[in-house]
Amino acid sequence: MNTDPAAAATTDPKKPSVLFVCVHNAGRSQMAAAYLQHLSEGRIEVLSAGSQPADQVNPAAVEAMQEEGIDITAEAPKILTTEAVKASDVVVTMGCGDECPYFPGKRYEDWVLEDPAGKGVDSVRPIRDEIRGRVEQLITELLPAGSHEGDGTARL
DSSP: OOOOGGGGGGOOTTSOEEEEEESSSSSHHHHHHHHHHHHTTTSSEEEEEESSOOSSOOHHHHHHHHTTTOOOTTOOOOBOOHHHHHHOSEEEEESOGGGSOOOTTOEEEEOOOOOOTTOOHHHHHHHHHHHHHHHHHHHHHHSOTTTTTTOSOOOO
């Protein structure tokens, strides 16, 4: 999964691009990016970043995503850059407040979600499940029915 904001300049202009931002880029934004990458089957460019990145991805988030068959153990929190915001069609913030740069003409969404920091996997699962539902909705908005380009794979 390419969630490195530094790679934003290499995004495919034919694909929609989504940037997930939270403070630490260790839980919510990592889970959202992983779901979007997995469920969109590569049809959407995915980036994630944090305004104050943590040292590592939240272990409870890693465990919760493994239960879904999605491995985020290789991911690492990344710093939010202006370039990543500029390169994205949609910027989804999750509790980072005014620290995310604003550019007119971009689509911004603020997903109010509980912060999984310091919580065990039992408390992270409901957050994960809410993120999945929101990601599924985002996919239906960004990839209209029939946009699977006849590759034979099932649509959401």
